[in-house]
Amino acid sequence: MDAVAELVESLPAGVVATDPATMDGYRFDWSKDTGAGTPVAVVRAEDAAQVQAAVRWAARHGVPVVPRGAGSGLSGGASAVDGGIVLSLERMRAIEIDADCQVAVVEPGAFNAEVKAASREHGLWYPPDPSSYEICSIGGNVATNAGGLCCVKYGVTTDYVLGLDVVLADGTLVTLGGKRIKDVAGLSLLKLFVGSEGTLGIVTRAILRLVPVPLPPATLVASFGSVVDAARAVVDVRRTLRPSMMELMDQASINAVEDFSPRGLDRTAGALLVVQSDAPGDARVAEIAVVEAACVAAGASEVVVTDDPAEGEMFVEARRMAFPAVEARGALLLEDVGAPVPLLPDLLAAVAAIAVEHAVEIPTVAHAGDGNTHPIIVYDAADPDSERRARLAFDDILRAAIRLGGTITGEHGVGRTKKGALPEQLGEDVMALSRRVKDALDPAGILNPGAVL
């Protein structure tokens, strides 16, 4: 019996798929990484024991394992590998809310939005909110240490992970952390697995901290002549407060959204800031006033404030729409670069200059309050020169972020598409240290090989 037949035999019917048509749906994530390979099997595990069985099989045969959540990753972290298996967690979707402990106990395939919805039934909230929250899985969120729009006030995924069950490279299942809030017993292995992009182990369960549902936010939308002016307003606001959201759209992304799904945004604005405050009582009014003053001081041409959550959500949705809207314009290379917040104007100016230099369109949105930006490089996949210029711009933007003391990825992960630039950011010694940790946990290198390191 060959190895794949052994795998099929060892798991219940329907868990392992080997037909090319099914497997084709598991080769790519949203980055459409052109380097994605062809797997020998896709395992759609139904529980942790099946994950263990598949990993033990892979360890025995030296077969690469690419863990996969909802496939909404943007860095090729879930690109299939030739000769490997894809280990999909999409069927493991249980969600249990412990309202007393204020935690959600979640299987990795559950969507972020599903955890939010289940929590809300108990008056609780799971804050991290990637723009893709309706279609991304918690497993993927943990793997990338995903961020989102509310992170400027509420933090990122790692801040909410209290416990993890992880299947290691030899198939051992370990339980880390638990429902307690503070715990410093032993090394911080829990935090090490968050953001490890499937290279150190496979998460089969997460215990997520929940918080009381915040109040409905007030929303401010300000128009600026340029992204640099808008970024200056952001820097100013942060001196004294943390709004619950501080998002930026540049003119190209505004127009992409208006083309794709018109909602009356000001197409002539150089940039829009969408800011929310969910502060309690009269503090919300005070916070919005601080933001308004900062916007006016930075040269905002128009400022609109609404207390109506539905109206506010319309603007936020427009911001979330930017990625699909730009996707409709051509092939994309999506950036996720960040810089220290005061250098946000410099980073955005650098992106604009790179767009001119390489004659490419780079609509940009940003979680501005965190200094995390998403320049989206659009190119014509049918035109080799357009693609060449796009790739040059991609590398130049990564380099610009590093030069500003920033990062090549603030929340999407390194995956396979940004791997080339990682040594430039981290340096040789940190790369070597990372490799030592990887080798200690996965000596045969079967877990998501080719990703990150």
Add this chain to the structure above:
Amino acid sequence: MDAVAELVESLPAGVVATDPATMDGYRFDWSKDTGAGTPVAVVRAEDAAQVQAAVRWAARHGVPVVPRGAGSGLSGGASAVDGGIVLSLERMRAIEIDADCQVAVVEPGAFNAEVKAASREHGLWYPPDPSSYEICSIGGNVATNAGGLCCVKYGVTTDYVLGLDVVLADGTLVTLGGKRIKDVAGLSLLKLFVGSEGTLGIVTRAILRLVPVPLPPATLVASFGSVVDAARAVVDVRRTLRPSMMELMDQASINAVEDFSPRGLDRTAGALLVVQSDAPGDARVAEIAVVEAACVAAGASEVVVTDDPAEGEMFVEARRMAFPAVEARGALLLEDVGAPVPLLPDLLAAVAAIAVEHAVEIPTVAHAGDGNTHPIIVYDAADPDSERRARLAFDDILRAAIRLGGTITGEHGVGRTKKGALPEQLGEDVMALSRRVKDALDPAGILNPGAVL
């Protein structure tokens, strides 16, 4: 030339001490760990290069290195080791505030209080606040992932560490993270070093996130008939809000403080809760009202509210005084056990039962809002039976916490005094995994041997 002479020669005059009188001051931390050994030298490094030189020397000669901050640790994490060196960071105290980036760039020997003071000059605040904040160092805070009183709302040390310079076991200096807020490039090595208690590397610089100074808090003090009633009020409050402080003192700790430094606390109360709200505007009044209602519902006999920060600070200071006050009563074994918040009443009831069973006095204070408690076992060091009973109680409390899904240490660290109970909490597989990470980073085992693992 023998090895120690080589060390003395290799560093500037005054950096290496080898005289017994000086070295005696570096054998113990505050736990007064009876297993502390005698070092062959104390290195009081003045910069990272000297730390590297000392570690390289130690690696060459296979000499244990015990890193030491201010020596205020409570778990024997800085106990000297026979034949080893103590590497003191007390002279590395530079603090630089980058107000634009809202970070403090800090050397490890700087005190927590010094970082707070330097930040405040720029309208900024470094939240983590161990009770010992006036005498504990940032290096030690990072090593233990220290908590404190405000953590219920503001989080613990790891939530504020954006960057670290770390000297590894072979003397290499690596720089992790930076001044950017969001960064998922590569493995979360930064978070792995936080809380590693000097077993993986030696921190020579930390970049700490600062936040705008919060508003002066309102304070509520409530008296209860029992700690269990007080704990029930805490559980109730947490359902809907996060006050900026929620501390508990039991009757024995109240009386210890009154004996030590009288301030008019109610000696007849079974427990006091000290709760603060720093919410902005009218939300502060609303929060305090919620807390008051919960206290009354849980049977509080008296509730006092003050808007005067100085009066409020008096109660908080009384709470912070508990440890020195109890220390005046005899020898101590200090616990740091935690449980999921809803099980706080059970944990406190278990502690009370253990005190009766072993006929020992166990005054208890707690960061109640986080489920983190400090039962302080008092014994007579001159009476072997008293000490024997104290040690039995110590182990029983650790076991009770584990049984409740809690932890043997919420913020002090495992060090050497709680090491015996760690395998019971983590289990064999997690211990083995921890050992693999340790071996990968410190193959010769020279960094703080005997601590944690």
